Amino acid sequence: MIADGESQYDKWRHPDPYIVPWAPGGSKFTRNPTPPPGIEIAYDYGREDH
Template sequence: MIAAGEATYNKWRHPDPYIVPWAPGGSKFTRNPVPPSGIEILYDYGREEND
């Protein structure tokens, strides 16, 4: 029964299936990876301290 179901699925599946962008194989997958450890991101937005 499983083989028959898989055969039917392969017969009727879409030739260009929709892939969610953030899923593996999607257009945004690992586009912005996590920065390596040791790199610090500062969010001061131009407000530098002037001594």
């Protein structure tokens, strides 16, 4: 039954399957890689410490 199901899947699957952009193989996968070590990101959005 499994072999029959796999053959049916191979027969009817889409030739160009949809891949979500952030998944491996997607158009945006690793577009913004993590910064290298030693680089810090400030999330204060322009506010200064008092």
